[in-house]
Each structure stands twice: as structure tokens, then as C-alpha cells.
Amino acid sequence: MNDSNDPAHGPQRLSVLSLSAPVAMGYVPLGIVFGFLFVQAGASWWLAVLASLLVYAGAAQYMMIPMLAAGLSVGTIALATLIVNSRHVFYGLSLLDALPRRRLLRWYIVFALTDETYSVLTTIAATTSDRQKLLVALLNHCWWVLGTLIGALIGAQAQVALAGLDFVLAALFAVLTVEQWRTKKSAAPLWFALGAYALAYGVAAKHALLLSIVLSLVAGMLWQAKSAASGEVQR
Amino acid sequence: MIASGYLISVIAAMGIVTFALRALPFVAARWLQRHALVQALGQFLPLAIMTLLLVHSATGAALAHAGWPWPELLAVALVVVLQWTRRNALLSIVLGTCLYVLMRNFLV
Structure with a gap:
């Protein structure tokens, strides 16, 4: 293959790499932390790699570590994944026409549609070839798996970690909260969630998360009723 | 295991x-x-869920040591301010975690 000598391919490939590079800067270190914590929680290194290959969802994978350590049921963890990743439903809607038509390509990119890959795909031009889009998705997936492998291998060697290293999880959630907050017109969901958690913690500290999630779900539906009503008035 | x-x-x-x-x-x-319900939940839930996960993991961290949850509050505040102003996720996470690990190992 002498694609690299072809002037039509050179700049395009460069742009794909330059788009994937910042993702690598995030995915490799975060993958390392995931692999490390996963193995420290008592799992084999290859299962950490399998999780990153097949699940490929940062926040949900971080969330699974304490849940696995607590031995929660498969159904409970699946439900938590559904809730944490429900935001992904809204990503696809803006990419419906932008993804390749060819089945295998299309479904792989859909599978690999993380927050970061989504933001890269919405940034690049619609005229970008299918191969370039696939390459971005595939490279990003590779960074995440590579980071996980490194972290899992380190975690399998060293047994004692510094106290508080798992705070990286809270830091990640804080970043995602800020990013969600930025895109919303109203901060009401944030204030509601804080109140709901305090209430749930007071009622049943052990089930505070589940209870406050249910409260938020109900509040979200009431919010819908309210916004639908105001929509009627406007019309 | x-x-x-x-x-x-x-x-x-x-x-x-x-x-x-x-x-x-x-x-x-x-x-x-x-479907309006899906739209509205899409507006409300992501921010609510992220906030809950943040509060839940910070609470879990605070329960792992004695005393007031100052390290958690300070580190979360640092991450939020950094992310709000600099918008660099990795920087926010690394600095926030470093501050937290330092406070936990040398202060609390």
C-alpha cells in the first residue's frame, strides 16, 4: 500500500489523527485508572480488557467497580447502566444521516458512539469519507482498551494504593455534571437531585442512590407535564 | 477475588x-x-443523574474517613471551577484527584 504517497489521502489522514489525539490524551489515562481500580477490586486483568472492549462506556464502567465489589445482582447493574447511559439515546438523533450506510460500518460506529466519539463525529465535515469516520471510531476505541490493559497490568502488580485514589471517579462525575449543566437552560435538575439525595439519605441511607434516582424519574415526568402544558399555551 | x-x-x-x-x-x-415524554426526560434526567452519581461517590468517600467531609467538598469545588473555566476534563480530574489524595494522606 502506498496510500501515504497519494496527495489526496495525506491531509485527510492527518486530520483524523489530530482529531483522535485529544481523545487519546483523555482515554489512555482514564483507561489506566479504570483497569487499575478494576483489578484492585479483585478481578482478573483480562476481564478489565474484555469490559473495555465490549461495554466501552467510561462512566458506566467506573460505576460498575463499587457495584461489583458489593456483589450486586446482574439485573441491578444492568438497570444502573441503563440509567447512566440513557443520555446516549439522544446522541444518535443528531447523527442519523451522518453515519455510513454500509451495515457493518454503521453498526460498529453506533456501538462505539461514546461521548467523545460523538463530539468528534459531529465536528467533522459531512463529506468526510466513511473510512475516515470508521478510523476515528476505531482509534478512540483502541485508546480506551490500551489504557485499560496498561492499568490492569499495573494493578495486578502493585497491591497497595494511596488512600483516596478512587476519588478519580467523583472527579469524573463532577466534570460530566458541569458539562451537562452547561448545555441545559435550567439548573433545576441539579438542585432537585441534591434535595432528593439528601431526602433519600435521611430516609434510607443504604438505598439513597436508587431512591433518589426514582425520585428524579418521577420529577422528570412531572417536568414533562409542565413543559407540555406551557407548550400548549404558546401554541 | x-x-x-x-x-x-x-x-x-x-x-x-x-x-x-x-x-x-x-x-x-x-x-x-x-414522544414528548422522552424529550422531557432527556432534558431533565442526564443532569440529575450525573449530580446524583457525584453526590453519591463523594458521600461514599467521606464515609471512608473520620471527621468532616472537607476534603471531598474542596476537591469537588476545585474540579467544578476548573472544568467551568478551563474546560479541560483531564486537567480537572487529575488536579482534583491529586488535591484529594494529598489531603487524605497528609491532613485527615
């Missing part, structure tokens, strides 16, 4: 759920766009 069979079932379940969520718009776009 966590049992491998249990872990593989969890990984399979999480993989299927995540893929189903990412694929849903591509098989049911019309339905999603029409």
Missing part, C-alpha cells in the same frame, strides 16, 4: 444495554422525536 462467571454476565449485560441505547435512535428515530 470476584468470580469470573459473575463478571462475564455483568459485562455482557452492560454491553447489551449500552449498545441498545446507542442503537435506539437509529431504529426508532421517528418515535423518539415525536
Whole structure:
């Protein structure tokens, strides 16, 4: 293959790499932390790699570590994944026409549609070839798996970690909260969630998360009723 | 040691759920766009859930040591301010975690 000598391919490939590079800067270190914590929680290194290959969802994978350590049921963890990743439903809607038509390509990119890959795909031009889009998705997936492998291998060697290293999880959630907050017109969901958690913690500290999630779900539906009503008035 | 069979079932379940969520718009776009409830939950839930996960993990960290949750509050505040102003996720996470680890190992 002498694609690299072809002037039509050179700049395009460069742009794909330059788009994937910042993702690598995030995915490799975060993958390392995931692999490390996963193995420290008592799992084999290859299962950490399998999780990153097949699940490929940062926040949900971080969330699974304490849940696995607590031995929660498969159904409970699946439900938590559904809730944490429900935001992904809204990503696809803006990419419906932008993804390749060819089945295998299309479904792989859909599978690999993380927050970061989504933001890269919405940034690049619609005229970008299918191969370039696939390459971005595939490279990003590779960074995440590579980071996980490194972290899992380190975690399998060293047994004692510094106290508080798992705070990286809270830091990640804080970043995602800020990013969600930025895109919303109203901060009401944030204030509601804080109140709901305090209430749930007071009622049943052990089930505070589940209870406050249910409260938020109900509040979200009431919010819908309210916004639908105001929509009627406007019309 | 966590049992491998249990872990593989969890990984399979999480993989299927995540893929189903990412694929849903591509098989049911019309339905999603029409359905007001889905739209409203999409407006409300992501921020609420992220806030809950943040509070829950910070609370868990605070319960792991004696005394007031100052390290958690300070480190979360640092991450929020950094992310709000600099918008560099890795920088926010690394600095916030470093501050927290320092406080936990040398102050609390």
C-alpha cells in the first residue's frame, strides 16, 4: 500500500489523527485508572480488557467497580447502566444521516458512539469519507482498551494504593455534571437531585442512590407535564 | 477475588444495554422525536443523574474517613471551577484527584 504517497489521502489522514489525539490524551489515562481500580477490586486483568472492549462506556464502567465489589445482582447493574447511559439515546438523533450506510460500518460506529466519539463525529465535515469516520471510531476505541490493559497490568502488580485514589471517579462525575449543566437552560435538575439525595439519605441511607434516582424519574415526568402544558399555551 | 462467571454476565449485560441505547435512535428515530415524554426526560434526567452519581461517590468517600467531609467538598469545588473555566476534563480530574489524595494522606 502506498496510500501515504497519494496527495489526496495525506491531509485527510492527518486530520483524523489530530482529531483522535485529544481523545487519546483523555482515554489512555482514564483507561489506566479504570483497569487499575478494576483489578484492585479483585478481578482478573483480562476481564478489565474484555469490559473495555465490549461495554466501552467510561462512566458506566467506573460505576460498575463499587457495584461489583458489593456483589450486586446482574439485573441491578444492568438497570444502573441503563440509567447512566440513557443520555446516549439522544446522541444518535443528531447523527442519523451522518453515519455510513454500509451495515457493518454503521453498526460498529453506533456501538462505539461514546461521548467523545460523538463530539468528534459531529465536528467533522459531512463529506468526510466513511473510512475516515470508521478510523476515528476505531482509534478512540483502541485508546480506551490500551489504557485499560496498561492499568490492569499495573494493578495486578502493585497491591497497595494511596488512600483516596478512587476519588478519580467523583472527579469524573463532577466534570460530566458541569458539562451537562452547561448545555441545559435550567439548573433545576441539579438542585432537585441534591434535595432528593439528601431526602433519600435521611430516609434510607443504604438505598439513597436508587431512591433518589426514582425520585428524579418521577420529577422528570412531572417536568414533562409542565413543559407540555406551557407548550400548549404558546401554541 | 470476584468470580469470573459473575463478571462475564455483568459485562455482557452492560454491553447489551449500552449498545441498545446507542442503537435506539437509529431504529426508532421517528418515535423518539415525536414522544414528548422522552424529550422531557432527556432534558431533565442526564443532569440529575450525573449530580446524583457525584453526590453519591463523594458521600461514599467521606464515609471512608473520620471527621468532616472537607476534603471531598474542596476537591469537588476545585474540579467544578476548573472544568467551568478551563474546560479541560483531564486537567480537572487529575488536579482534583491529586488535591484529594494529598489531603487524605497528609491532613485527615
